[in-house]
Amino acid sequence: xxxxxxxxxxxxxxxxxxxxxxxxxxxxxxxxxxxxxxxxxxxxxxxxxxxxxxxxxxxxxxxxxxxxxxxxxxxxxxxxxxxxxxxxxxxxxxxxxxxxxxxxxxxxxxxxxxxxxxxxxxxxxxxxxxxxxxxxxxxxxxxxxxxxxxxxxxxxxxxxxxxxxxxxxxxxxxxxxxxxxxxxxxxxxxxxxxxxxxxxxxxxxxxxxxxxxxxxxxxxxxxxxxxxxxxxxxxxxxxxxxxxxxxxxxxxxxxxxxxxxxxxxxxxxxxxxxxxxxxxxxxxxxxxx
Amino acid sequence: xxxxxxxxxxxxxxxxxxxxxxxxxxxxxxxxxxxxxxxxxxxxxxxxxxxxxxxxxxxxxxxxxxxxxxxxxxxxxxxxxxxxxxxxxxxxxxxxxxxxxxxxxxxxxxxxxxxxxxxxxxxxxxxxxxxxxxxxxxxxxxxxxxxxxxxxxxxxxxxxxxxxxxxxxxxxxxxxxxxxxxxxxxxxxxxxxxxxxxxxxxxxxxxxxxxxxxxxxxxxxxxxxxxxxxxxxxxxxxxxxxxxxxxxxxxxxxxxxxxxxxxxxxxxxxxxxxxxxxxxxxxxxxxxxxxxxxxxxxxxxxxxxxxxxxxxxxxxxxxxx
Numbered sequence: 390x391x392x393x394x395x396x397x398x399x400x401x402x403x404x405x406x407x408x409x410x411x412x413x414x415x416x417x418x419x420x421x422x423x424x425x426x427x428x429x430x431x432x433x434x435x436x437x438x439x440x441x442x443x444x445x446x447x448x449x450x451x452x453x454x455x456x457x458x459x460x461x462x463x464x465x466x467x468x469x470x471x472x473x474x475x476x477x478x479x480x481x482x483x484x485x486x487x488x489x490x491x492x493x494x495x496x497x498x499x500x501x502x503x504x505x506x507x508x509x510x511x512x513x514x515x516x517x518x519x520x521x522x523x524x525x526x527x528x529x530x531x532x533x534x535x536x537x538x539x540x541x542x543x544x545x546x547x548x549x550x551x552x553x554x555x556x557x558x559x560x561x562x563x564x565x566x567x568x569x570x571x572x573x574x575x576x577x578x579x580x581x582x583x584x585x586x587x588x589x590x591x592x593x594x595x596x597x598x599x600x601x602x603x604x605x606x607x608x609x610x611x612x613x614x615x616x617x618x619x620x621x622x623x624x625x626x627x628x629x630x631x632x633x634x635x636x637x638x639x640x641x642x643x644x645x646x647x648x649x650x651x652x653x654x655x656x657x658x659x660x661x662x663x664x665x666x667x668x669x670x671x672x673x674x675x676x677x678x
Numbered sequence: 679x680x681x682x683x684x685x686x687x688x689x690x691x692x693x694x695x696x697x698x699x700x701x702x703x704x705x706x707x708x709x710x711x712x713x714x715x716x717x718x719x720x721x722x723x724x725x726x727x728x729x730x731x732x733x734x735x736x737x738x739x740x741x742x743x744x745x746x747x748x749x750x751x752x753x754x755x756x757x758x759x760x761x762x763x764x765x766x767x768x769x770x771x772x773x774x775x776x777x778x779x780x781x782x783x784x785x786x787x788x789x790x791x792x793x794x795x796x797x798x799x800x801x802x803x804x805x806x807x808x809x810x811x812x813x814x815x816x817x818x819x820x821x822x823x824x825x826x827x828x829x830x831x832x833x834x835x836x837x838x839x840x841x842x843x844x845x846x847x848x849x850x851x852x853x854x855x856x857x858x859x860x861x862x863x864x865x866x867x868x869x870x871x872x873x874x875x876x877x878x879x880x881x882x883x884x885x886x887x888x889x890x891x892x893x894x895x896x897x898x899x900x901x902x903x904x905x906x907x908x909x910x911x912x913x914x915x916x917x918x919x920x921x922x923x924x925x926x927x928x929x930x931x932x933x934x935x936x937x938x939x940x941x942x943x944x945x946x947x948x949x950x951x952x953x954x955x956x957x958x959x960x961x962x963x964x965x966x967x968x969x970x971x972x973x974x975x976x977x978x979x980x981x982x983x984x985x986x987x988x989x990x991x992x993x994x995x996x997x998x999x
Contacts, residue, residue: 494969499966610922621795658806
């Protein structure tokens with residue numbers, strides 16, 4: 390493979406990694422704070438994408454569609470936390486897995502009902518729908534925009550977590566829920582907010598990613614598998630670790646698909662197996678358990 | 679009082695057993711098919727229950743064992759043209775043992791929710807391998823058709839639905855007896871101890887990792903037995919047998935029946951298969967309705983059917999006192 394080709398494939402990988410980050414950031418935050426694995430998280434991504442598509446078709450406004458997709462994700466997250474998860478905290482853990490699994494089944498069939506099974510593609514907004522020359526090869530501007538958006542989201546999440554009072558409250562909740570409650574922090578409210586934030590990012594990613602990934606039934610499962618792989622490889626701990634893992638997996642997935650097209654996304658799981666063998670707590674995991 | 683309860687229970691079990699045994703020849707064809715699949719599923723769910731209900735390891739990768747055994751049967755009988763049932767079954771189980779021995783070492787390096795995610799990922803790996811690199815062998819999304827019913831080398835033919843049903847029933851009785859022996863053995867007590875308090879078991883000198891590993895492989899083998907039966911029963915193996923959704927179904931059937939109880943998997947398989955048969959005849963959105971049922975079970979019937987029966991028994995006991 391020639392050098393310019395490698396560069397554009399690596400950029401594709403980074404763009405994909407950024408989309409993964411939008412999903413995995415919320416997923417690992419929920420994992421860290423509430424100790425749950427939310428299997429419905431991929432469904433927020435998919436439904437966010439579909440809702441955005443519908444709004445785009447009605448209003449013909451890309452920004453409005455993004456807002457609608459993200460809001461749909463946040464709304465679903467709110468419903469999930471408030472009406473289902475809240476009843477299950479403090480149980481064994483398999484209850485939440487079963488419930489979110491069931492929820493993803495419902496959301497997937499609901500999407501099939503509302504948007505039918507035909508795969509859909511979304512056109513990037515007009516002002517980004519062009520290619521520019523990158524080392525002699527044409528490269529779509531929209532993918533660069535996604536990378537930029539990913540960086541922006543990362544920076545604002547980092548700022549939120551490290552520099553704001555709300556971020557401090559969330560960190561306190563991750564470290565010691567009981568002590569945080571004792572200090573007068575409303576932990577159930579924090580749970581709801583974190584859930585909404587994570588689902589918001591997922592819905593956002595679902596629509597922003599739709600010009601690249603497309604929209605089809607089953608997208609929820611494909612994307613949640615990769616986001617869970619991020620959680621295994623990166624471990625839970627830092628936001629930076631999460632981003633680094635997403636980029637690593639995004640690039641290895643894209644390059645793997647180019648180099649060994651027959652093996653689909655198996656390169657990612659090769660990374661998963663190696664990490665499990667060498668460092669079971671994950672590359673950036675804090676605790677060794 | 680315990681004698682009253684146990685006799686009540688054994689009468690019920692005997693009645694259900696007799697129903698399974700005697701009613702089948704007079705039932706219509708679809709009911710025999712349904713009963714056969716319920717029994718095969720109950721073996722599958724029991725095997726998952728050994729790992730999740732008794733050892734406390736929540737796995738979302740059980741379909742990988744069921745599916746790889748089913749695919750082994752399909753490939754060996756239709757591609758390699760091996761007609762000897764015992765050889766096919768043996769190779770199928772060997773494949774399952776190898777896969778579980780390999781993934782078990784990796785998955786058991788992590789605990790609790792991580793274990794679940796890792797088994798989930800491995801299930802997906804096996805699915806991907808079957809669909810892409812091994813596409814020539816597995817025929818990808820099309821699946822493998824026309825698997826003939828097994829020849830046991832005895833004078834009975836398994837070609838009819840009823841005779842195959844009795845074959846499945848005999849295998850199931852053997853499997854459930856083995857489950858019973860495992861759970862009552864020192865090994866069974868040890869894995870329940872690990873489920874309830876792993877640190878204490880380790881402090882008592884148990885090699886908890888080894889116990890979990892053996893439990894993982896045993897659970898895989900019985901899922902494999904169920905998968906082999908299913909391939910012969912269905913005559914057709916498709917990718918959904920390997921898919922993680924089917925691993926989720928195992929957990930759900932277990933949960934509906936009653937997690938960590940001996941008969942729970944049978945109740946769960948019965949309720950699940952019956953509901954699916956009934957609801958699928960009205961709508962194509964079975965998965966969505968399945969999801970709604972699961973949500974209701976998780977929220978309101980956490981003990982499942984077995985838990986419900988137990989609470990009724992408790993109430994009866996109160997009234998007698």
